[in-house]
Each structure stands twice: as structure tokens, then as C-alpha cells.
Amino acid sequence: MAEIRGFGLLRHLRSTPTEHVIHQRGDRVVHSGTGCSFWFRPLTAALSEVPVDDRELPVLFHGRTGDFQKVAVQATVTYRFADPALVAGRVDFAIDSRTGRWRAAPLDQVAHLLTETAQQHAADLLVTIPMADALGRGIAAIRDRLRTGLVGDERLRDTGVVVLDVRVVSVRPDPDIEKALQTPARELIQEEADRATYERRAHAVERERTISENELQSKIELAAREENLVAQHGANERRRAAEEAAAARIAAEAEAERAGLAARAAAERTGLAATAEADRIRLTGSAEADAEAARLAVLAELDHWTQLMLALREVAEQLPSIGTLHVTPDLLTTALARLTAATGDGAER
Template sequence: MATIRNLGPVAQLRSEASAHVIRYRNGQIRQSGRGLVFWFRPETASISEVPMDDREMTLFVRARSRDFQTVVAQGTIGWRVVDPEMLASRVDFSIDLRTGRLRAEPVERIEARLSGIAGQTVLQAIGASPVGTLLDAGPAPLRIILDDILRAAPALAEIGVAVVSVRLDHLAPSSELERALQTPTFEGLQQKADAATFARRALAVEKERAIAENELETRTELARRETLLIAQEAENARGRAAGLAEAQGLEAAADAERIRLVEGARAEAEQRRAGIYRDLPPAVLLGLAARELAGKLDTIEHVNITPDLLASVLGEFRRTAPLAAPR
């Protein structure tokens, strides 16, 4: 916006470098340029200020495809002024000579013209194709068409405006149609997810079955080894029992042999003793018996001698007495 300082009958205008200022007097251009500073008389001057910087406007078009489906195109269009004097002659860019502000809204008029041309182009391009083709192709083909149309549009060239960029950020159907179009893809993805889930569960079941089979095989092997161990322990026990029985049999045989030898020796000794006693006289036998009896008795309190015993002793004594005389 230009800065105007009024000093009585004259005024000074100071403009920015991004604005093209045109001063008219009596319908003729007196001064024209960017960033001008000059004095003028307000009662005889008319001044226009045209912005020379690049501008951007928002594009939003709701169109219908060939198959009668609503499609929304959204983006931005960049434009600039290439001929400010021509533009000032076609669009009112005059400023208030007291405040320096634009009297009208010329930028909105230019953007309205741009929006009309772009909207008509988008409507025709979308209406020529079904919605599936448009969505599959994306916004790129439509952007190229729009860019070519706007750059070559006579309605813009004749007012000194040129399009510098066209961007389409969004090309989408209505929300209901978008959900309907998303359903097959969503269902396909859901089926893949379900298949993956089922495959994961089947793999988990297979792993669990493999683990159970491994555990069963391990238990079976342990049971078989336990059976072998029990059989081996039984065999070892039988071997130990047989060895023990054999050892006990050998020991019993040795004991029996020892007893037999001892008893044989004792029987032989008794037999010899009996043989010796057999040849002894009865008196001697009685004496030995008395001595043996005396050796087994601790004390003798009474001795009973019967007449029979005394008679037999005396009889034996008489028979042995003659044998002792020759000595």
C-alpha cells in the first residue's frame, strides 16, 4: 500500500518496490513504475497501484463425473501481473489520494475470473470420465489439463495476468462413495488379515501338536528306559540273589563239611575212647565214672551207698585182687 503525505495543495506518494504505480493526468499516463516517489496535486491526479508480487488463490470445485458421481477437486493457483498498465486499464486499481488504500477490490475480481476459468475446465474434465477412471488416474492428469488451459486462456492474457503455477492437492469422491469404494479393498485386506490370523493360529496349533508329540515321545522313551532299568535291576537282583545263594550254599557246605569233620573226629575219638573203656576192668570204669562225676559236682552233702552197690563193688574188688598179687 502506498504512503501519501498531504502538505496543503500538494501531496507526496511513496510506494513499495512490489507495487507498480501509474499516475494519470487528464486521462494520460504521466508516471509509471515500481517503487516511485513523487509529488502530485490531488485535485488534478488519478493514481493506480498494481501489486506485482506473485499471488495464490484457493481452488475448490465440486463436479459430477460421467457416471453421475460427485467428485471434489481442491488445490491452489498461482498468478502474477505481467502488464500492469493493461491491467490498470481493464480493472480498477485506483487508490484513495488521502489514505493510499484501493478504492475497489480488483484482486478479488481477478481471482474470480481465474476461478471461473479453472472451475469450468475442471467441470468439463471430470464430466468426461467415469469416477473410477478419475480416481485411478489421480489429480495429475487433471492438473496438466488445467495448467494448459489457464496458461493459454485469452481472458487472462487480455488483462495482463499470467498463471505461474497450478497445484491439485485433493481429488476425491463424496464420503458415501468413498466408503463404498473402500469397502472391497477393506474387505480384501480384512480377508488377508483373517487368513494371516488363521495361518498364525494353525501354525501355533501345529507347534503345540509338535510339542505334545515331542513330550509324548520323550515320556515313551523315558518309560522304555524305565522298563529297561527295572528289568536290569531285576536281573541284577536275581544275580545278586543267585550269588548270595551260591555263597550261602558254599558257606553251608563248608560248615557241613567242617561239622562232618568235627563230628567225625569226635565220633572217632569217642569210638577210640569207647574201645579203651571196653577193654578196662569194671572197677576201673567205676573209678573213672566216679572221678567224672566228682568233677561235675561242686559240693557233696550226702552220699547214699546201698547194699547192692556195696556188694557189687566188693565183688569186683575180689575179682581184681588176685590180678594185683603177682606184682
């Protein structure tokens, strides 16, 4: 947009490099070009400002396919004003001499022209193809058709508008149709997702089964090892019991042998002691017998009174202690008679 400043009855305009300014006084062009800077009188000046930079115009329009289905085409048209003087003569780009703003809406007019022209070319193509082709391969076909139609359009060329490029963003049907068309693909995707889920679950189940089998196999191996351990423990206990029994038997046999040896030794000692005792008794008896025989032999050689005195002494030795002794004639007579008889018997022997 040009910058305009007022200085009394005169004003000064300064434009940018992307704006083409045309200054007319009557039917004569006083100034024309980009980046202009000049003085003018507002009462006699007619000013036009045409942008010369590349412009992007979003285009949205509807069409009908060959199978009578509505589709919406969204595109972007890149254009520029190649001949500003021609454009200024065909479209109202006049600006206010005080503010520098356009008096009308020239860009909207140009956008309307481009949109209708693009829609016409796209509609001519869409009626020849079904909706499936329009949605599938229609973007490239519509883009080529719009580019060719807009670049070669005579009205645009006569207006001084040059189309540089056309980009088709999307071709979409009505929401209901689009949803119906998306359903098979969604179902297919859902089936693939379900299949992946089922395969994942099956894989998980298979892994769980493998883990369970491994755990069961481990339990079986542990049970077998435990059985072997119990059997080995029992064998060890039996062997230990057998060894202890054998050791006890050997100890008992050794004890019995020691007891037998001790008994035999004791018997031998007892026999020896008995033999010695018998020999002692026999020797003692023999000695006593010999002593008695010798005493008797000695007594036999003594006279009668000596033997009587010895007999009295022996009787006295055999008698108990006597405190008082009363001797009567009868008792003395009887004792003497017995002593005499005993002495006589000894003499006879």
C-alpha cells in the same frame, strides 16, 4: 504493502521489491515500479499497488461426470501478475493514501476469475469421462486440461495474469458414493486380513500340533526309558538276589564243611579219648587185678592168726564211728563164729 507516512501536507511512500506501485496525477504516470520511494500530495495522487510475486491459489469446485455423478476437484493454481500496469487498469488495485491498504478486494476478484475459469475447463473434461475414469486417471487429465486452459485463456492474458502451474490434489465423489466404491476394496482387504489371520491361526495350530507331537514323543521315549530302567533294575535285583543266594549257599556249604570237619575232629578226639579211657580203665583193672592177685597170694602164704587180724582190721575200717560198744556173749559168739567161718573160707580159697 507499501509504507506511507505523513508530513504535513505531504506524504512519503516506500514500497517493497515484491510490490509494483503506480503513482498517477491525473492521466499521467508520475512513478511506476517495484521498491519505489517518493513524496506525493494525497489530494492529487492516485496510487495503485500490484503484487508481482508468485501467488498460490487453492481452488475447490464441483463437477459432474459422464455418468451423472458429482465429484469435487481440489487443485492449486500458481500465478503472478506479469504486466502490473495492465492489471492495474483492469482490476482495482488502488490503495488508500493514508494507510496504504487496498480500497477494494482485488485479489478476491482475481481468485474468483481463476476459480471460475478452472471450473469451466474441468467441467468440460469431466462430462466426457465416467466417474471411475475420473477417480482413477482423472487427476492427470484434469491437471493437463487446467494448465492448458488457464495458460491459453484470453481473458486472463488480457488482464495481465499469467498462470505458472496447476496441481490437482484430489478428485473425490460424494461421501456415499465414495463409501460404496471403497466397500469392495475394503472387503478385499478384509478378506486378505482374514486370510492372513486364518493362515496365522492355522500356522499356530500346526505349530501347537507339532509341539504336542514332540511332547507326546518325548513322553513315549521317557516311558520306554523308564520301562528299560525298571527292567534293568529288576534284572539287577534278580542278579543281586542270585549272587546273594549263591554266596549264602557257598557260605552254608563252607559252614557245613567246617561243621563236618569239626564234628569229624571232635569224633576223632572223642574216639581217641574213649580209646585212651578204655586203655586207662583196662590198665587200671589189670593193675588192680594184679595187685589183688598179689595181695591174695601174700595172704595165702600167711598163717591163720595173721589173716584173722587183717580181717579184723578191714572190718574195723569199714565200720562207722562207734561211741559206746556193748558186747554181749551172744553177739561175741555169733561174730566169732562168722569170723571163723570167713577165715576158713579164705583159707580154703
